[in-house]
Amino acid sequence: MTQASAPQPVPTPTVAPLHWKVVVDTADPHAQADFWAAALGYLVEDHSPLIERLLGLGAVPPEIVVESHGRHAWRDAAGVRHPQDPYEKESGTGLGRRLLFQRVPEPKTVKNRLHIDLHSGGGQLETEVARLTGLGATVLQEVNEPSGRWVVMADPEGNEFCLH
Incomplete structure (x- = not known):
C-alpha cells in the first residue's frame, strides 16, 4: 500500500x-x-x-x-x-x-470568452444595476444560486460582464 x-x-x-x-x-x-x-x-x-x-x-x-x-x-x-x-x-x-x-x-458576434466581474458593496446590487443601466448597460440575466447572486450584464456594445 x-x-x-x-x-x-x-x-x-x-x-x-x-x-x-x-x-x-x-x-x-x-x-x-x-x-x-x-x-x-x-x-x-x-x-x-x-x-x-x-x-x-x-x-x-x-x-x-x-x-x-x-x-x-x-x-x-x-x-x-x-x-x-x-x-x-x-x-x-x-x-x-x-x-x-x-x-x-x-462587429461582436459571439459570447465573450473573457469577461470582467464587478463587485458592488454589500446590499448595493440593485443600486449598481440601476446606475450601470443608466450609463447604457443592459441586463441579460439575473442569477440566484446557492453559490451566490449576481447579474449578467452587457456594455453598450454587447460585451458581457457580471455584477456581484
Whole structure:
C-alpha cells in the first residue's frame, strides 16, 4: 500500500511579474472608454500631450487623430486607468490597472470568452444595476444560486460582464 504524498509547495516564479492591460475590441473606442470609466470610477487617459508633440514633429498624420473631451485623442484607441495608479505624464498612458479599447472593423458576434466581474458593496446590487443601466448597460440575466447572486450584464456594445 502506498502512502499519500505530502502536498508539494507551489514553485515561486523566477521571472519578474509582467505588466498587463485588458484590451477590448470595439466599434467606438471613445464611447466604450467613457462607459467603462464611469462604470468603474476610472479616468479616461489623456494622450493629448503626446499626440500634440507627435503632430508638431510631423511624426503622425492628422487623420489618425480625433477630438474627444475637447482634446486630441487617437482615432482608433482609448484607454481608462485607475485614478490612484501611476501613469506616464508624457504620454498619459496608465502603468497600473487599465483597460484599452481598440477599434476593429468587425462587429461582436459571439459570447465573450473573457469577461470582467464587478463587485458592488454589500446590499448595493440593485443600486449598481440601476446606475450601470443608466450609463447604457443592459441586463441579460439575473442569477440566484446557492453559490451566490449576481447579474449578467452587457456594455453598450454587447460585451458581457457580471455584477456581484
